[in-house]
Amino acid sequence: MTGSLLLRNARLLDPLSGEYTEGDLRAADGRIVEAGPGLAAADVPVLDLRGAVVLPGLVDAHVHVTASTADLGSLSSSSPSYVAAQAAHTMSRMLDRGFTTVRDASGADYGLADAQADGLFRGPRLLFCGRALSQTGGHGDSRTRGTQVKDDHPCCAGLGRVADGVDAVRAAARDELRKGAHHIKVMASGGVASPTDRIDSTQYSADELTAIVEEASAANRYVAAHAYTARAVNRALELGVRSIEHGNLLDDRSVSLFLEHDAYLVPTLVTYWALKEEGREHGLPESSWRKVDEVLGAGMAALERAARGGVKLVYGTDLLGGMHRHQNHEFRLRGEVQTPLEVIRSATSTAAELLNLTGEIGTLDVGAYADLLVVDGDPLDDLGVLAEPKHFRHIVQGGEVVSG
Known part of the structure; x- marks a missing residue:
């Protein structure tokens, strides 16, 4: 997986903090290399997300x-x-x-x-x-x-x-x-x-x-x-x-x-x-x-x-x-007991810890694999966004759009 890609105008969700950052995210050679406002396109495919939420795959x-x-x-x-x-x-x-x-x-x-x-x-x-x-x-x-x-x-x-x-x-x-x-x-x-x-x-x-x-x-x-x-x-x-x-x-x-x-x-x-x-x-x-x-x-x-x-x-x-x-129905079942952020962590950052892949998956940090999920809606407000793949606009794996 060695794709390069620029996502513009995204709401980037950090599973650890539970906070959103508005801006762009750039992937190169399958990894996240840069995040912030107004990133240069650097001759790579560009997706304007117009405020859609991006979280780790x-x-x-x-x-x-x-x-x-x-x-x-x-x-x-x-x-x-x-x-x-x-x-x-x-x-x-x-x-x-x-x-x-x-x-x-x-x-x-x-x-x-x-x-x-x-x-x-x-x-x-x-x-x-x-x-x-x-x-x-x-x-x-x-x-x-x-x-x-x-x-x-x-x-x-x-x-x-x-x-x-x-x-x-x-x-x-x-x-x-x-x-x-x-x-x-x-x-x-x-x-x-x-x-x-x-x-x-x-x-x-x-x-x-x-x-x-x-x-x-x-x-x-x-x-x-x-x-x-x-x-x-x-x-x-x-x-x-x-x-x-x-x-x-x-x-x-x-x-x-x-x-x-x-x-x-x-x-x-x-x-x-x-x-x-x-x-x-x-x-x-x-x-x-x-x-x-x-x-x-x-x-x-x-x-x-x-x-x-x-x-x-x-x-x-x-x-x-x-x-x-x-x-994806597991998201709904767990949401009956846990907060949306807790459930999201279980499928991203905490899962990465268990798999001994902290910093590689389950995060949007620079250096991680560019495995990304672009969704319409706010999963912190409604876990149904993750329980229904119809809300998934793009799925990115290793910097390449593989679905959506």
Whole structure:
């Protein structure tokens, strides 16, 4: 991404201060190089925004770009080439929704990330973890009770890999890091879409989780843990996990641990709403659909508890299959609990912190990637501006207008 561009007469939103600055912004070679009034055009394309709002490109820190169906167990029988084509289509749509960077929470690999970076298809910048680590019978084990053969062949599509025991999880974590993982994803509790576990279970022993955290830390990476109950969340935080995904059933002790360990929470409220409304028509098995109620109502209360306690919150959606189209609805759901500025930060500056990309994304500061969202309307006054892509006038990635 090496585009050059000048935006004139913009209202530039700084997510950290929550303040607008009126003026121009210039990008060159894919980066923001200058901001202020009356900038020289310097022989680059010019867009006169006439007072439209410019904010950093959005970040979704919990996606599954290869999840073309909610029937996750069926992915391993799909052709990898078909899954890749589906993922490219899914990522293109994400870009049109204003998301210029996404963190994949299992399924995507270096091939998709490299293809996007090389411009082979349009889509957000992709941070990947490869496959999530799961214990036998855990949230990443897609086998039904009657299936005995474990299929972790690297050529096949899938979201998880099964590894049991300290030595095995060390090897699995090292293998994902070998392939370039930006983070390690671990299943630390039961989940909705897995066929044989309970949502209220804890998964992996303390020794196994500690080994995974040690391997990620040794590579200057971090661990993101799928966890629902307070027991699972608290245990993961105490063992050094940096990012808790979901956390619907956390408690006050969880809030204290988030603050003590400088950890992040990535709620994914919209996926439960979508799974309940239309999950079955997109492939979610009936047994998994019946689990949704266990976490659906609790998610908003958990978000409110965490926000009130000062936990660092990051935007995530976790949508599957045809439900990806609801990606921006998370803004509306969070707006029921948080202020618009808090929600915007979760999808920009705070997300950048979690992804170790502070100063690179989620900001309009000079030197950052020129990933920009131009909207009609004031998102600080109405989060519906971000919940409805029809309000997006232009989406800029790396200094190039890629939509609008």
